[in-house]
Amino acid sequence: MGIRLYQEPHLENPILVASWPGIGNIGIIAVDTLRGMLEAEEFGEIEPWDFFYPKRAVIHKGVLEYLEFPDNKFYFKVIQGKELLFFVGEEQPTEGGRVYAEGKKACHMTELVLDVAEKFKCRRIYTSGAAVALTHHTTKPRFWAVPNSESLISEIREYGNTVLMSDIEGRGGHGNITGLNGLLLGVAKKRGFEAICLMGEIPVYLRGLPLYYPKASKSVLEALSHSLKIEVNLDQLDELDQRVQRRIEEFYQQIPLAIRGQLDKLKHVTYDKPAGPGPITEEEKKRIMEDVERFFKKRGEGG
């Protein structure tokens, strides 16, 4: 069980951008779009068979020709003097029926990703995912940024459209990032890499739906573009976003009017610490959460 490198690009001090699927596939869409846009070249993979169950078998004339596993691939690109490594995992290695990776397998996979980062002397690692927030699908999502080192906070504040945990009222700077997008941040800290996790906001009422949320991927990509100082064309994500927004709107119209009325108030939420009385009260936020939970519970029961 290990890493297979097809070639060893000569790199001095690259930045690694890694992502796995998660809520709304926000992080992985952002990272994979950037990778595709830059035409980064595949140079290695993590051997999958100890981490994953196969996803497809092909039998031809009675002979098992091959078994396909989820991809876990490394790519590289040198652009405008900047060296980038990408890691894109098609699945999180889960155990015991859990949704997100945790435990031995998850730690092993993060260690392998970081082994490659170390081999190529990476100076910085980015991961990305989703932040479930009291926002509305018609407003521009911000991204929550969590660094693994104090020294990165001032840099993050310059990105714009950013939320730090301490900006969110009631959290006291605390929170958690589930799965590998979070775990990598912690293991990176242990191994002495500086790392930042960028999480695009997804409205709380969309978190359980089997939908992509490219609107938030755009926010993550903008942050990456700013941080890496690379210009990116967002047209592709805009198109995808328009298609998904139409589906979200269809779903939204099915929500009972009374709950929708509450959710509409989220258009005016400033989720971070308000300077004065905000347009939505804490009482209203609480009621929205209760209504949303009740609606989805009822919907689930109804099949």
Place this chain on the structure above:
Amino acid sequence: MSKEYPVKIHKELELRQSSLVLGWGEDLGNLGGKVTDCLNRKLKGQEFAEIEPDDFFSLGGVTIEDNLAQFPESKFYVCSERDLVVFRSNSPGAGWCKFLNSILDVAEHHCQVEELYIIGAMISFSAHTAPRQLFTVVNLAEIKEVLNQYDLVRDMDYQTPPGEKPTLNSFLLWIAKGRNIPGVILGVPIPFYLAAMEDPQAQKKVLSFLNERLDLKIDFSDVDQEIREQNEQLTRARSLFPEIDDYINRLESNLTLSEEENGELIKKIEEFLREEG
């Protein structure tokens, strides 16, 4: 045995070469369990090794079947007179690659296994009165050649449909291929209304092939008796319940039942066979 693989060897064997037959306890129609039990019973299989369950099964409690508490078992048996090794196990719920490699570690390093036969049932939407067929999937061309002389369906084309996963048998066959161990999946389609019960006809189909291929000299009289008894029970069910007869008649005429009718036939047959004991 490498420390990495959690296998307990109770007795070292002195086999110069052998074949391994493998069956899972949760197979449709209990095919894998029944065939491996039958081989062990008739060929005096002796347990000699087992895979420890901790890494592969959820051990948060026990399941209860037929009033009895169950615990996952993954055991190897040797039928020394026939150079045959039998592996009977529950299907692991995690750590599949490690589990399957553990099986092949025992097969290679302790039993000198040269051929692997993996039993697997599939669902069939035909009536129980249709003859059972034996489908094979192999991992190496050389073993396909060897199978030419038997009455088998050998040229199947298949791709896992979207939203589904390959079987554990395919995973094992693929790992065996990586180790250059010739392997065959022996798959028998079982009538859908017998999938949760037992299908002695399917058992006999697999056993007959193994008997011929591995020269096991098995006496099938008890299996034949079970087939006769089940056929009689199903005939009785048809005569007592016209709707069962109608559904089975339609299946025999190659007609398809609706999903609801399939469900009803399954329910009625299972109830009837359970009552009959």
